[in-house]
Amino acid sequence: MTTTDWPLWEVFVRSRRGLSHTHAGSLHAPDAELALRNARDLYTRRGEGVSIWVVPSSAITASSPDEKDPFFEPTADKPYRHPTFYEIPEGVQHL
């Protein structure tokens, strides 16, 4: 394999109607149209999807591992944010 200067793309696949697109992986492609086709060949060959998004990896802004503590730590001791303090009325289904 030779290295290429093709950009990297992130692939999101929706497995069924009604579900949201989920990150499946990444791949190289020269442009968006071919990225979509490569994604079809790499990530949906066993019937995994009904819809694909491709996004240039460079377009994604990610949280930094260095900011992990200020970003995520404070939520650990705030259990009242979880919907666990409600009495569920009898007869309510699908909850």
Next chain:
Amino acid sequence: MTTPTVKDTALAPAALALGDDALVLSHRLGEWAGNAPVLEEEVALANIALDLLGQARMLLSMVGDEDELAFLREERAFRNLQLVEQPNGDFAHTIARQLYFSVYQHLLHTQLADGDGPFAALAAKAVKETAYHRDHAEQWTLRLGDGTEVSHDRMQQAANALWRYTGEMFQPVEGLDIDWTALQTAWLEQIEDVLRRATLSVPEGPRTGAWSAGAGRQGLHTEPFGRMLAEMQHLHRSHPGASW
């Protein structure tokens, strides 16, 4: 799907012709495994090869034992087009071969799927696969033709080099209810459209070889086919009935 049989009927030669096209091109595309320019493209070509292998297995099973037909026939007994046996060459040659063949196969499957013969069900399934093969070849032809100076030249050379194998595709295959004239007209229109959009010129040479006492459908093959067949059949002939 239960496979209808056409063994010993007037349709056996047609099943063999279509099955051999798919089998031989599948093997050629398989040769890219481990050698493709990028990993993504290697998987794309392998997917196409596997689609074709599936088609070949169904068609050959209609005629007889698929393994015997694939691995124990001599070169002269194969009925595939000379186009599909041509070596991979550079990537542009592989794409030109894909373009010429997939446009043809897609038109053929569309007509067969509309009919009611024993190939209709198979063609209805295959037409979705070949539509993708056609799209793959078209996308790459556009990018190579309208790419850099080098990619343009190479794509043009490949389109020219394989042009002479395209006339054979429209020889009527015995037993198939196909409007071959319409097929050829549509094929030319579509190929010219793709080449034009790819800034390539439509090759001008003849569409048959200078020596044309017959062609692949009559069992006459080009020199590279013998070597391909030797490699493809080697394992089965050395270890008959081997399995894993």
